[in-house]
Amino acid sequence: MRLEGTLRAPGTLSAFWVLLGMQLARARRSWRQYIIVSSAMPSGIAILLRAMTSHPGEALALQIISGNVVLSVAITAIAMLAQQVAWMRQNRTFDYYHTLPVPNFAVILAILVAYLLFALPGIAVVLTVGALFYGVHLVISPGILPAILGTGVALSGIGALLGIASRDGELAGLTGNLVMMAVLFLGIIPSGRLPLPLVALSDILPSTYGVRLLLHLLTGQASPYVWLVDGLMLLFFSVVLFFAVERLSYRVG
């Protein structure tokens, strides 16, 4: 007779890698969708804005490119992830993970990181299209990676929260698209040209700090001060949203 449970549990890191692999398997069926959706709209907007402005200055060009890079992240991290999480809750997919000896935060982190990785091809396309159409020199530094990571985790947190709060995938898709539009407008339009209420709204969106940090990085002017302000804000949003998602997605009734 087996009296005691002597079963092991995986280490957090090894659980995370297994969970990430499980999430990335989604790309088997949907990789075309991820690439097309995350690159077509931001690239299209960048090209459209270029066509409508005869001589965009370098500052505006970089604002447009940075904004569209963040939009690319927002499409997968907010719109697509919100629908996915709503679907997971509706189908009780979290129950599967909840009955395994893995830390909840490893599950959530794997989902968020997977959706961030799905955005990478779109980001590369937007940077290439932006550099070509606006004729600006973009400084591609290693700092871009943590900036995108921070922006991505924070935006994924918003997407996941929308998915948790929505009763079904359709509502999650709708709210995800609305928030994504906010990210688009508030990210591309410089804050000096926005009315005051919208400036306040942009202050509470992590994408604002992501765009600003990227803007400085792409021009090679990311000072320690910029990192301290925008980087810390992204870290703050990432941590708060991450734990909110972790807590709410594992709510038990």
Added chain:
Amino acid sequence: MLAFEIRHLHKTYGHDVRANDGLDFSIETGEVFGILGPNGAGKSTLVQQMVGLCVPTSGEIRLQGQPIRPHDRRVRRLVGYLAQRPLALYDLRAREAVVATGRLRGLGRPEAEREADALLREIGLKDRQDRLVGNLSGGEHRLVGMATALIGSPPVLILDEPTNELDPVARRRVWDMLMRRRSEGTTIILVTHNVLEAERVVGRVAIMARGRIVAIGTPGELKERLHAQVRLEVALRDGVPQAEDWLGAGRQIGERRWSLTLGRDRLGEAFRRLADPETSAEIDDLRIASPSLEDVYLAYHGEEEREDAP
């Protein structure tokens, strides 16, 4: 030693939906325990609380003497769970899903792969192991779920409708697997509608209705409660348009097959009817047996329905 102790368990949804209404019972370590009952009886709610997926409104569930808390990692280590809903790992191949689950239970990769291969062979899915879970049939999907519940050999298994959607061969395979796990000392809690098949493996049974346990005991003890009755199974010949009224009052269990549970004192009368030349000419097969667990289940279910009637 007790695997599970359930004390004064109540689970209410909203203000008035009592999914579990004062449950009190325990399950011994190494026991195979069946939970039977009609849809909506509160069986799945009960097992969801036993794995920590939802919390009781009041009362307590203990696993190996310790109370279960929300997000209890001890429960996750000890219990392999097959949910009633299909496994949602649609984008993984069947073998990958089982291996990944094994690794999430703490097995190293080679160990998880070895166990997954053995399980897939045992469950009859070896030739489908490279198909995406989302492309498998409903029954195959269920079998992958079963393999994910078993990998890592958890000492407690809670299986919610394990043979749903399975063909007879796969069902037999699953029951055989469970009998092997039983002989190894695994505690198994089965929620099922398949009363006849469950009777092969269960040591004790609880019959639930409207959130309460209406009967609990070994199949033998429960059947003893119907000891004054016999079950008569009658199969009619091809071409016989319909059963006679007295037979039609029984339960139709096949196209031309009826089952009647009668008091032993009425057996003589039944034989006289059957001996009638006209009636006997219509009969293809006749069996007399002691009541099965299914008869017990139906008897209790019938009582509950009568109580419900206005």
